[in-house]
Each structure stands twice: as C-alpha cells, then as structure tokens.
Amino acid sequence: MSATAARPRPKIDPINRGFWENARAGILSVQTCDNCRDVHFPGSPVCPRCLSGDQSWTPVSGRGTLLSWVRFHRAYWDGFRAELPYLVCLVGLEEGPLLISNILETDPEKLVIGSPVEAVFETVDEELTLPKFRMRG
Amino acid sequence: MSSPVPARAMRHPNPRNRRAAAVVGVGHTDWVRDWARCRNGERPNDSYGYALEALRNALADAKIGRDEVDGLIAGPTTAYERLGELSGINPRWGDQADAVLAVAQAVMAIEAGYAEVVALVYGNDQRSVGTQYGGPEAMGGNAFLSYVYHSPWGFTSQGALYALTLQSYKHARGFTEAEMGEVSVAQRGWSALNPNAIMRKRITLEDYLASHFVCEPLHLFDYCLINDGGVALIIAEAERAKRMTDRPVFIEGVGRFDLNRGATSLEPRIDDFYLPAQQSAAAQSYAVSGLGPKDMDILQVYDSFSVHVPLALEGYGYCAVGEAGKFLRESRIGPGGRLPLNTSGGHLSETYMQGWAHQIECVRQLRGECGERQVAGARHAHYTSDVAGKCFSVIYGR
Known part of the structure; x- marks a missing residue:
C-alpha cells in the first residue's frame, strides 16, 4: 500500500466549498434547497428532492x-x-x-x-x- | 423498524421470466493453485487470462463450441470489447455487468429474443496487482463517493462501511459478537469439505473471538479473502438448454430493488439495513417462482463481510426481523445444520470472486456434484446480494 505521510485532506470543489468555509468559522452547515427547503449532506449539484439548482449552506x-x-x-x-x-x-x-x-x-x-x-x-x-x-x- | 415492501415493486412481479433460461455450463480457474503462486511472488495471469481460462472450462462443461455463443457479458474488471476480442466472440448481444446483474441480463436478453446462448465471463487479478478496497489507492474511489468522502476523519474501506452497519445492527437488534462469529465458523466448516477452497482450516468460536479487529467490530475472520481467479457460466434459452444437456439448472425467478438515496451518508445501510429493498427483491422472485424460503435447500449470500448473512436471513424471509442471532445460534448454517448457507465456504473461505463463484456453487449443488459438501437431494438454491444498495434475489432450480 502506498500510504502517504500526511492525513488526507478534503477535496474542495464548488459544491462543498461552503461547508468547509463555514467550518473554518466554527459553523457546522448542511446544504439547503432554496426552492423546497430540503436539507441534505453531503452537497449535491441539484437538490435530490426537487432537482432545483439553487442551494445554500445553512448553519445547523x-x-x-x-x-x-x-x-x-x-x-x-x-x-x-x-x-x-x-x-x-x-x-x-x-x-x-x-x-x-x-x-x-x-x-x-x-x-x-x-x-x-x-x-x-x-x-x-x-x-x-x-x-x-x-x-x- | 421494519418497513413495508414498496408498493411500486409489488405491481411488477416479473411474471414471465420463470424458467425462461437455464445454466448449461460452469467453469472456473484453479484459485487454490494461483493463491499459492501469488503468495510466492508470481503473477500467474491477468484478469483476461483468468476470465478466458474460466470460459474455456465452462464451454467444455456445456459441451459446446464457442461458435454456439451469441451473447457475451463481461464482468466488471475486464473491458467488454477486449474480452470479446480475446475470446473471439462476435455476439449479436452483449453487455458488461457484475455477477448478479449478469445473470439477470442474460435472462432478460434470452427472454426478449436478443440471444439464445449467453457466456458470462469474469476474471480478476486483484491479489497479484494489489487492488485496494480502502485508503488512498482504493479501487473505484472516484466513482464511489463513500470510499473517499469521509477520509479527512480517517474513515475509509469497504470493511468500515460494514463495520458501521454491524455496530448499528447489534444495537438495534440485540445481536451479539458471538452470534456474528457463527457465520465465519460455519463457512469454514463448509470450506473444510471443499477441495476448491483456499482457506480450509476449521476455526472455533473461540478462535473467532480471539482474532484481531481490523475495523472494529469486524474481526479478521469477518473479512473476505482477496485472491486471483475467474468464473464463467453459459446460460441458454430453456428449450434449447434441455436439448443441450440432461441436467439444466433453471433460473426460477429474479427480483431486484435498489436504495440509492442517501448512499454517501450511509442512510440506507443504517436506517433499516437495506431491509425494505431486500423484502421487495425477495417478494418479486418468490412471486415469479411460486417458491418461498421454506422451499430452499441452499442459501448463498454475497459475503464480502460476514454481516451480510444476518441481514439476508431477515431481509429475504428466513427468519423474523430481529431473530437472525437466534437463528444462527439454534438453526445452524454449517454442515449438518438446518439451512446450508454458503456451502463452498463463500467469499470468507473459498474464494472472493465477487458473487460469481456463488452462482456456480448453486449450479453444482443442484447437479449433485459437490462431493463431501453436497446437500443431499437439493432442488432449489437461492442467491441473494445487497451490494452498494442493489438488492437482488435469484432462485435456481432443477
């Protein structure tokens, strides 16, 4: 096994960026659909409930x-x-x-x-x- | 805790696929020999080589030439086109699939008239190439988010997913460590009788409990092997199958239901241990075949980890929900027990062929070819799997 010295870090992408930025500020957040208010984690490109693309990372x-x-x-x-x-x-x-x-x-x-x-x-x-x-x- | 069978699944009991197709040939590689060679630092073959050796053996078992094959399904580790090139098969229908999906697709293609004789071919060089099922080089890590998404917290590996499931299951059902141990002890009981099994040394419950944890609560003996090998089956249209052989093994029914929502955060595993999907897959296959758990002489469960077994016993109706622990203690699933389960030794002890070898064990048991481990007079064998949210039930009969 090619184990690495460091611990793995999150792969930050446009979808999960909000989660990690909030975490740096000491805020735990989940992705919330602006359309139907479904809350879910991890983040996804569209809301898994209504397929809307308008979503935000909201504190919990x-x-x-x-x-x-x-x-x-x-x-x-x-x-x-x-x-x-x-x-x-x-x-x-x-x-x-x-x-x-x-x-x-x-x-x-x-x-x-x-x-x-x-x-x-x-x-x-x-x-x-x-x-x-x-x-x- | 138990959820009703989804109504949507019950409206489609797949009524036509009963005995539409039959297995007429099976083959595999000598994984006991290749295990020793891999341990010796050799690389006996690659995935294609193993797949083709198994295909050659399956064609010989079916007593047919390659030219009778008009459908080809390649397993997940070999590219379909390349496998077709190397086996010299230009089929009129083809696909790529894992073990149980391959069986289902062969039946579907045959029933729909797209093919009459389908070769299902699998090879895997996972031991000799060091395939990883966790960590930074995990196989499929980019495709299966749950392999890598949780790595900043040190959570990785297929084993960890099942360890988390088992911990939750123990709490929800009062399931014990010793009850879990019954599975690997029983399967070693079977593999001790199987000359094709890699691990044949019997273990006791004390051995199990004393063995080290890998990802607690899973002990070493709860994990499957990782070895090289190949498996192939020839499945033919039922009437043609009867002309080809006097011992066809029919596919009596297939059922499937998937739980994908919440997969990365593991909801379907933790909420109800895949139970609603298993119940739906079971109900479909029982409705098609007219058979039920009481009719089964043998149960083969996909066992990458031993915890699949209690979940399957409950999900596919072999005991009441919450009673798998009692069932394992009292009914026994090893040789001489009430429900012969994973009679080859399974992934834990025979060979890790990702569900493919379970299919040929069903066929050989129903043909009565299994020597010391033969279940006397077996007429029906049931294969179940719940892998990455896909719950399947396949019933074989003679």
Whole structure:
C-alpha cells in the first residue's frame, strides 16, 4: 500500500466549498434547497428532492445523536498510525442529515448508540478546520 | 423498524421470466493453485487470462463450441470489447455487468429474443496487482463517493462501511459478537469439505473471538479473502438448454430493488439495513417462482463481510426481523445444520470472486456434484446480494 505521510485532506470543489468555509468559522452547515427547503449532506449539484439548482449552506445546531461508531485498528494513511486504534462515528443531526466524523472520547464503553452529541471544531491549520463531535450532557 | 415492501415493486412481479433460461455450463480457474503462486511472488495471469481460462472450462462443461455463443457479458474488471476480442466472440448481444446483474441480463436478453446462448465471463487479478478496497489507492474511489468522502476523519474501506452497519445492527437488534462469529465458523466448516477452497482450516468460536479487529467490530475472520481467479457460466434459452444437456439448472425467478438515496451518508445501510429493498427483491422472485424460503435447500449470500448473512436471513424471509442471532445460534448454517448457507465456504473461505463463484456453487449443488459438501437431494438454491444498495434475489432450480 502506498500510504502517504500526511492525513488526507478534503477535496474542495464548488459544491462543498461552503461547508468547509463555514467550518473554518466554527459553523457546522448542511446544504439547503432554496426552492423546497430540503436539507441534505453531503452537497449535491441539484437538490435530490426537487432537482432545483439553487442551494445554500445553512448553519445547523451542531446537536445530534450517535447512530453508530467503529474503531480502526489498521491505518490506511501513515498520518493516522499514531492514533491507532482511533474512533469514527456516524451522527444524525437534529436537522436530519447524517455525518461521518470523529468522536472525542477515549472509552468505547461510553459510546452508547442513541446518546446525544454536539459538534466541536478542531483547527488543523490555517486552511482547514475539521468538525468533530463529543458526548453531550 | 421494519418497513413495508414498496408498493411500486409489488405491481411488477416479473411474471414471465420463470424458467425462461437455464445454466448449461460452469467453469472456473484453479484459485487454490494461483493463491499459492501469488503468495510466492508470481503473477500467474491477468484478469483476461483468468476470465478466458474460466470460459474455456465452462464451454467444455456445456459441451459446446464457442461458435454456439451469441451473447457475451463481461464482468466488471475486464473491458467488454477486449474480452470479446480475446475470446473471439462476435455476439449479436452483449453487455458488461457484475455477477448478479449478469445473470439477470442474460435472462432478460434470452427472454426478449436478443440471444439464445449467453457466456458470462469474469476474471480478476486483484491479489497479484494489489487492488485496494480502502485508503488512498482504493479501487473505484472516484466513482464511489463513500470510499473517499469521509477520509479527512480517517474513515475509509469497504470493511468500515460494514463495520458501521454491524455496530448499528447489534444495537438495534440485540445481536451479539458471538452470534456474528457463527457465520465465519460455519463457512469454514463448509470450506473444510471443499477441495476448491483456499482457506480450509476449521476455526472455533473461540478462535473467532480471539482474532484481531481490523475495523472494529469486524474481526479478521469477518473479512473476505482477496485472491486471483475467474468464473464463467453459459446460460441458454430453456428449450434449447434441455436439448443441450440432461441436467439444466433453471433460473426460477429474479427480483431486484435498489436504495440509492442517501448512499454517501450511509442512510440506507443504517436506517433499516437495506431491509425494505431486500423484502421487495425477495417478494418479486418468490412471486415469479411460486417458491418461498421454506422451499430452499441452499442459501448463498454475497459475503464480502460476514454481516451480510444476518441481514439476508431477515431481509429475504428466513427468519423474523430481529431473530437472525437466534437463528444462527439454534438453526445452524454449517454442515449438518438446518439451512446450508454458503456451502463452498463463500467469499470468507473459498474464494472472493465477487458473487460469481456463488452462482456456480448453486449450479453444482443442484447437479449433485459437490462431493463431501453436497446437500443431499437439493432442488432449489437461492442467491441473494445487497451490494452498494442493489438488492437482488435469484432462485435456481432443477
């Protein structure tokens, strides 16, 4: 495997740019259709509900529910090797869309599916901030 | 949690394709030999070479010459035109498809009159060329967004998608780690009886539980092999098939339903574990064939990861929703069990031919050619898959 030293960075394109710009400002956002108000993630070129091309990245509460989690025991990138084993979660936002992220928790016993979680922001460098989650309450 | 079968699917029970076509020949490569050669640093063949070796064996099994073939379907890793060139086949109908779609398209082409004898040909050199199913060089990474979209958080690989599914499924249904282990233990029980299987050493539940995690909650033994090989089938129009062989294996019914919405954020996997799509595909194929789970002597489940099996048991109606764990503990799916499942050892233990080898295992079981692992008197074999949201049900009968 040609693992790279660095961690993978998001491929920023015209569709997802708004999400990553908001994240740098500490705002979690989902794509919202200006026509039918459908909210979804990840972004898409047209609204999957009404096929309108008019869409915006709108802030969400950052609150959600832990839907599932896994723990990686193998590094597919060298940049994650020091973190092994590391946790990845699937969160269902209060507003509806589902997000893959990391959960800031070290004890898997505490990762009870259905528990409330909230977004936090991890600054990687000047250009990239990653939204992550922690257990709430 | 269980959703009703989508009404749209029920209005189209595909009533015509029952016994429209039959398998008249099957062939494969010697993947046990090639596994050893790959481990020795050799590159025995490329995808085309494996595909053509399998085609030669399938034609010999059907006792026909290449010139009788008037339809050609190439598997996903070989370009259709090149495979046609190398096999010397100029068909009047052709296509490119994965395993189960290839079977469905062969039946459709035959039923529609576009072809009478279709060769379905697959080869894959994934072991010797180091095909990756996760990470920066993941196969299909550009096409399948979920492979790469989540990589900034370190989430990648097919295994991780199924690990996430299993974690959620364990919570929703009360499914346990030991119940999951029943699958790989049972399939090793089958592969131990199969001279064509790569992994033949029996394992116990204790071995399973002690094995390391790759992407937790999936253990090493929950993952499929990655090996080189090829598989081919010859499918003919039913009346012609009866003239060609005295042991045709008919396709009794096909059903399909797909869940694409929300695929990248994994909604269809997590919300209901593909259940509505599986139920719809099952209902279509049961309506066409007039058969149901109780009529099946053998179940073959696409098993890139062991978690496919409990999902299939519930989705295709072999047990009530939420009872797959109990079914695995009490009914047993290994040799001597109540429901013989993945009788070759499947992707976990025989060979990872991406669903293709499951088709020929159905055929060979119904022909009674399976030696020590033969299911006595088998009349119907059911193949199910749920891959990337595409749920399929194919019923074979003799």
